[in-house]
Each structure stands twice: as C-alpha cells, then as structure tokens.
Amino acid sequence: MVKNILVLTGSPRKNGNSEMMADAFIKGARAKGHIVTKFETAMKNINGCKACxxxxxKGSACSFQDDFSELEPLLESADVIVFVTPxxxxGMSSQIKAPIDRLYAYVSPNCKRPLKIKESVxxxxGEGNEDGMFNGAIETYKGIIxxxxxxxxxxxxxxxxxxxxDIANTNALEKAENLGMSISFTC
Incomplete structure (x- = not known):
C-alpha cells in the first residue's frame, strides 16, 4: 500500500541544511512510490496551543484561525509524519513545535477526525559537536510518539x-534519502 507521508520542516532559513535533508528524504520516499507532501511550518503563521x-x-481542530487550518487536512490524510528541524x-525550532503542540486537538476527548498516523521520523x-546536544530534542520526540x-x-x-x-559535506543526505526509500508499504 502506498503511504501518504507528511514532511514538516521547521527552519526559517530557506534552502538550509535541514531543508536539504528533508528534500533528500522526499526524493527517496517518492522513488519508492509513496505520496509525499512537504509543509514548511516556518513559512506559515502558526501559533502554539492556547490550552483553551x-x-x-467551530468545526475545525482548533478554534483559533491561523495557517494551522492549511495543515489540518494534510495531517488527517497522512499515514507517516516526518519532523525535520534545526x-x-x-530542542526543535519553535516554528515546528507550535504545530506539534496544536496536535492536542487530535487527542482531545471531543476529537471529530482522529489522525491515522501510525509512524514517524x-x-x-545543528552547529555544535558536543556529546548529548541532541538529547533534548530526541527525548521530546520520543515522548510525543x-x-x-x-x-x-x-x-x-x-x-x-x-x-x-554544510550538510552536503556529510553523509546525512544519503542517509535521509535511504531512510525515505526504506519506508515500507505496510504498517
């Protein structure tokens, strides 16, 4: 079964390292025949959850209207979600964290359209090379999933x-493309 993959990018820098990584993943996933949509959260006006x-x-996931309304149908049709961020x-960028926080609507008791997402990446x-520098973002991601x-x-x-x-001087783009190609057709 072909999967519908939603790639959320969180960098405010166009054509930067994380966007290059997202594009490499997308290339691999499309080569395998999956349907892939990229949504650039940093180029949108999406606020965080207001805990209201x-x-x-009001008929949509969130009662506050901003560009999250553009993301709702993409979330609701996705089988796989991919978070790509500097x-x-x-931690993750605030530009990607805001729409993640808005996922609360999909776990609220009055959810009208539950997500069918079962898998994530x-x-x-990042700039540094310090041991453990990614631990905060990884633990947040693990908590979410x-x-x-x-x-x-x-x-x-x-x-x-x-x-x-700079990412072109690493093997990360190859890894990202291979990861995209590894997405199986079954859950």
Whole structure:
C-alpha cells in the first residue's frame, strides 16, 4: 500500500541544511512510490496551543484561525509524519513545535477526525559537536510518539553544520534519502 507521508520542516532559513535533508528524504520516499507532501511550518503563521480546550467547537481542530487550518487536512490524510528541524537550544525550532503542540486537538476527548498516523521520523541538524546536544530534542520526540502510540521509523542527527550547504559535506543526505526509500508499504 502506498503511504501518504507528511514532511514538516521547521527552519526559517530557506534552502538550509535541514531543508536539504528533508528534500533528500522526499526524493527517496517518492522513488519508492509513496505520496509525499512537504509543509514548511516556518513559512506559515502558526501559533502554539492556547490550552483553551475549545478544540472542534467551530468545526475545525482548533478554534483559533491561523495557517494551522492549511495543515489540518494534510495531517488527517497522512499515514507517516516526518519532523525535520534545526537544533535550537537543545530542542526543535519553535516554528515546528507550535504545530506539534496544536496536535492536542487530535487527542482531545471531543476529537471529530482522529489522525491515522501510525509512524514517524525525526531528522535534526545543528552547529555544535558536543556529546548529548541532541538529547533534548530526541527525548521530546520520543515522548510525543510514545503518547500518540506512533512507531519510530528512524532518527537522523547531524552535528557540525552551521552554514547553508554544510550538510552536503556529510553523509546525512544519503542517509535521509535511504531512510525515505526504506519506508515500507505496510504498517
């Protein structure tokens, strides 16, 4: 079965290292025949969850209107979600974290359209080379997928990339493409 894969990118820097990694993953997944949609969260106006508990009260997942409404149908049709982000202060960028926080609507008791996502991926790159620098982001990701009962299909971390294009001097793009190609047709 062909999978519908949603790739969420979280970098405000166009054509940067994390976007290159996302594009390599997409190339691999499409080569295998999957349907892939890329959604650039940093290029959208998406606020975080306001904890108002009014989810679904106006017919959509969130009662506050912003660009999250563009993401809702993509989330609701996805089988696999891929988070691609630069590392900011030991975590994911705020641009990708805001829509992740809004997923609360899909686990709220009054959810009207549950997600069918069963699998996920995290790809993250950062400037430093310190041991453990990705631990905060990885633990956050693991907490999210554990809570949502998603299967982790892979985590790629890429240290030592700061300037645009630095990632091309690593094997990360090949790893990302291979990970995209490894997405199976069964859950």
């Amino acid at each position: 508990n009014t989810c679904w009260s 590392l900011y202060w030991s 995290l790809m993250i790159c 554990d809570y949502l009962k998603w299967n982790n299909l892979g985590i790629i971390t890429v240290p030592g990339v700061a300037d645009k294009g």
